[in-house]
Amino acid sequence: MILVYISSQNGISKSAFEAVTYARKLDSEVCVLTCGSASEAQLSAFGQYGAQKVLVDRKIDGSDAQQLTKLISQYAQELNASTLVFTHDFVGKAIAPRVSVKLKAGMVAGAIALPEANGSIKVNVFSGKASGFVKVNSSVRIISLLANSIPLEINETSCKVEEITANTGDSKIKVISVKKPDGAIPLPEAEIVVSAGRGLKGPENWGMVETLAQTLGAATACSRPVADIGWRPHHEHVGQTGVAIRPNLYIAIGISGAIQHLAGVNGSKVIVVVNTDKEAPFFKAADYGVIGDAFDVIPKLNAALVKFKAANN
Amino acid sequence: MNILVCISKSPDTTSKIAFSNDNTQFDDNGVQYIVNPYDEWYALVRALELKETVGGQVTIITVGTTTDEAIMRKALAIGADEAVRIDADPKDAYYTAMQIAHYAQSNGFDLVLTGKETINYNGSQVGGMIAEALDAPFVSLATKLEVNGTTIQLEREIVGGLELIEVALPVVVSCAKGMAEQRIPNMRGIMAARTKPLQIIAPQAIEELTNFIQFSAASSKASVKMIDADNMDELVALLHSEAKVI
Numbered sequence: 001m002i003l004v005y006i007s008s009q010n011g012i013s014k015s016a017f018e019a020v021t022y023a024r025k026l027d028s029e030v031c032v033l034t035c036g037s038a039s040e041a042q043l044s045a046f047g048q049y050g051a052q053k054v055l056v057d058r059k060i061d062g063s064d065a066q067q068l069t070k071l072i073s074q075y076a077q078e079l080n081a082s083t084l085v086f087t088h089d090f091v092g093k094a095i096a097p098r099v100s101v102k103l104k105a106g107m108v109a110g111a112i113a114l115p116e117a118n119g120s121i122k123v124n125v126f127s128g129k130a131s132g133f134v135k136v137n138s139s140v141r142i143i144s145l146l147a148n149s150i151p152l153e154i155n156e157t158s159c160k161v162e163e164i165t166a167n168t169g170d171s172k173i174k175v176i177s178v179k180k181p182d183g184a185i186p187l188p189e190a191e192i193v194v195s196a197g198r199g200l201k202g203p204e205n206w207g208m209v210e211t212l213a214q215t216l217g218a219a220t221a222c223s224r225p226v227a228d229i230g231w232r233p234h235h236e237h238v239g240q241t242g243v244a245i246r247p248n249l250y251i252a253i254g255i256s257g258a259i260q261h262l263a264g265v266n267g268s269k270v271i272v273v274v275n276t277d278k279e280a281p282f283f284k285a286a287d288y289g290v291i292g293d294a295f296d297v298i299p300k301l302n303a304a305l306v307k308f309k310a311a312n313n
Numbered sequence: 314m315n316i317l318v319c320i321s322k323s324p325d326t327t328s329k330i331a332f333s334n335d336n337t338q339f340d341d342n343g344v345q346y347i348v349n350p351y352d353e354w355y356a357l358v359r360a361l362e363l364k365e366t367v368g369g370q371v372t373i374i375t376v377g378t379t380t381d382e383a384i385m386r387k388a389l390a391i392g393a394d395e396a397v398r399i400d401a402d403p404k405d406a407y408y409t410a411m412q413i414a415h416y417a418q419s420n421g422f423d424l425v426l427t428g429k430e431t432i433n434y435n436g437s438q439v440g441g442m443i444a445e446a447l448d449a450p451f452v453s454l455a456t457k458l459e460v461n462g463t464t465i466q467l468e469r470e471i472v473g474g475l476e477l478i479e480v481a482l483p484v485v486v487s488c489a490k491g492m493a494e495q496r497i498p499n500m501r502g503i504m505a506a507r508t509k510p511l512q513i514i515a516p517q518a519i520e521e522l523t524n525f526i527q528f529s530a531a532s533s534k535a536s537v538k539m540i541d542a543d544n545m546d547e548l549v550a551l552l553h554s555e556a557k558v559i
Contacts, residue, residue: 010474063478065441065451088437090471093487094453097441100407106522107406109436120526127432129330133527137520172450172480176466179475192558216559234490235470240326240432241350242490249558260326266531270556272548273537283537288551292542304545308553 001029003081004051005072007091008038009062010180014189015087015147017049022143022150023085024050025114033075035060035068040161047159049152054161060168062091063175067168069098074166076103081140088144089188096144106136112149112246112267127240127263147188148246187236190219192249195238195265197223199254199275199294203231208298209253215305221245223255239264254294257282274298314369314460316360317422318393319413319439320352321375322384323432332528339433339528348384351428353391354495355488359458360426361392362493367460369423370394374416376409378402382511389506390498396509401516404524406434410442411519417447423482424465429454429489437487444485452484456491 002023006016023030032046035057043054055075060067072095076084084099086092088110100107112131113122120133121143187193194213200206206220213220220236227237238245240260246267253274255261262285265271273286274297283289290297324330325345333340348357360371373388374397375381385396397416403409417425425447427440437453444451456475457468464481470489498506540548552559 010471063476065444065453066448069445090454090469093437094441094451097406097410097438098445098451100438100522101410101442101445104522107436107438108523109406109434109438118526123435125434125525125528126324126330127435128531130332130528130530132434132525132529134523135526136523138522173452174479176477176479178471178477237490244435249552249556259329263326270552270558271534272552285534286537287534287556288548289537289539290542290545290548291539297542297545300542300545301548304549305559307546308549308559312553 001031001079001081002027002083002085003072003076003079004030004032004085005068005095006032006034006046006087007062008034008043009036012038012042012045013087013186014152015089015145017046017152018147018150019085019087019145020046020049020051021153021155022114022145023083024153024155026083031055031079031081033072035062035071043161044159047157048154050155050157051159052157054159055164056161057164057166057168059165060171064171064173065094065098067171068095069102070168071166072099073102076140083140084142086142086144088146092144096142100142103140104138105140105142106138107142107144108134108136109144110146111143112146114150124244124267128244128266129263146246148191148248185219187219187221187238187243188245190245190247192216192218193221193245193247194218194251194253195221195223195255196226196253196294197255198225200226205295206232208302212298212302212305215302215309223261252282253298255282256280257285314363314367314424315422316363316369316371317417317425318352318357318360318371318373319375319425319427319443320357320373320384320388321349321431321433322346322377322381323349326350326432330530332530336528337526346380346384348387349428349431349433351430351432351488353388355490355492356426356428357388357391357393358493358496359488360424361496363460372397374399374413376401376403376412376516385511386506387498389509389511390502391496392502394509396511397514398511399514399516405521406436406438407442407522408519410439411446412516413439414443414446415517416514417443425483425485427485427487429487440485440487447483447485450480450484452478452480452486454489455486456489458486458488458492
């Protein structure tokens with residue numbers, strides 16, 4: 001039996017369904033554990049991806065990892081779970097390492113594939129410059145799954161939502177305020193990302209990048225220099241010391257492709273590079289390349305996409 | 314305020330990554346080690362800023378071998394007061410975290426800081442593991458940290474947003490971008506670092522829960538297909554029919 005912990009506080013993300021899809025591929029018995037106020041209808045959606053049961057603790061809000069660790073450990077033991085699955089995002093990073101210590105269960109952080117025949121699991125190492133295979137030596141294992149690592153798979157299962165209460169104690173963390181996202185697609189989850197660098201010459205020119213992203217239903221990102229000089233917010237910085245992403249399509253405009261930047265994006269399935277310099281190192285890591293000026297290429301690419309979308313809808 | 318900052322070595326960000334012994338070991342031939350950027354730029358510098366405003370002591374700790382003493386001297390040169398090295402070559406996050414937790418428990422700290430992750434293994438595990446072992450609250454991926462008497466206020470990243478929270482000390486925090494700005498050590502700091510105490514401690518007997526059995530370098534792309542800037546219709550068609558991503 002596999003226990004999947006999911007955050008359902010701010011709606012249920014695609015990576016949560018990926019985690020359930022992953023769990024269902026490991027075992028036919030999958031139970032989802034969550035907390036907070038998500039509706040029964042929202043929670044029973046996990047049945048589409050193969051969960052038979054969703055356990056929800058309505059008393060706690062998910063802000064204190066210590067409470068969640070008690071909740072998760074208690075149910076992992078009661079259900080005799082062999083594997084616990086988390087999303088390798090802000091949620092999983094806060095909780096899974098604690099649960100690993102509490103249960104003395106080895107943790108595979110940032111899994112990008114299902115286990116190999118020898119039981120080891122592939123993860124990115126050196127910020128995506130290489131990969132490694134982790135073997136867990138304990139009887140119970142914890143896997144935190146990187147977003148966009150496994151395609152969603154429908155597996156209609158009748159799913160029961162059950163309310164539970166665990167003895168988790170009081171929260172030691174007092175939430176003073178929450179700055180909600182602006183509704184944009186969170187970068188690590190985006191399937192398409194449009195990213196730009198110093199080639200854009202100034203923050204006032206980002207309008208066309210945003211237009212292109214809108215046409216594609218993409219998230220926007222940027223290179224480190226652009227975030228450091230304040231043209232774009234830090235959370236958009238992808239690379240070795242920023243966010244690592246693995247979208248289906250990454251379009252890099254006016255970014256030369258330094259090794260630190262490549263480290264954060266080389267998990268992308270398809271890379272398109274637009275640069276004026278035909279010697280830019282990024283072309284070596286690209287699937288498709290366009291030599292040209294951002295100010296010329298972006299509007300043309302956007303127009304071609306608009307035409308394509310109109311013809312295909 | 315007594316602050317413990319956990320640091321780790323990592324290869325310089327420009328390093329090419331290669332493996333030896335049948336791809337079972339990181340090959341550090343010719344690799345320049347640095348203090349893991351998240352540990353240095355955010356955790357250590359914020360600890361020093363706190364010491365400067367509220368007073369106290371900053372201790373850095375690493376689990377590593379004699380190779381790690383260069384990065385410890387760097388951390389001392391930036392301004393840490395003393396350094397502790399647990400003499401072991403750690404293979405997994407659990408082992409590392411349990412060693413540090415044991416030291417922290419016996420020495421008593423108000424605040425334990427780590428970087429958000431190392432750029433070697435990117436696991437983001439050690440901070441949370443230390444917190445669980447100490448039975449202390451853990452705030453992951455904090456972007457701001459202010460001390461207010463016996464409590465601290467932090468801003469942390471949550472899925473798609475930011476949360477402002479308050480928590481009583483002692484607490485473990487993993488530090489992300491925004492927490493502080495990089496500091497370059499000056500000549501006085503470098504000189505002072507030479508005489509600061511560097512304590513070496515024998516490790517506890519801790520079993521490792523995981524290990525890497527194999528590595529592989531990232532596969533390189535087949536050659537790039539160049540498309541004329543005036544023919545964006547072709548690029549769109551290829552993305553649709555060949556790459557199947559739109």
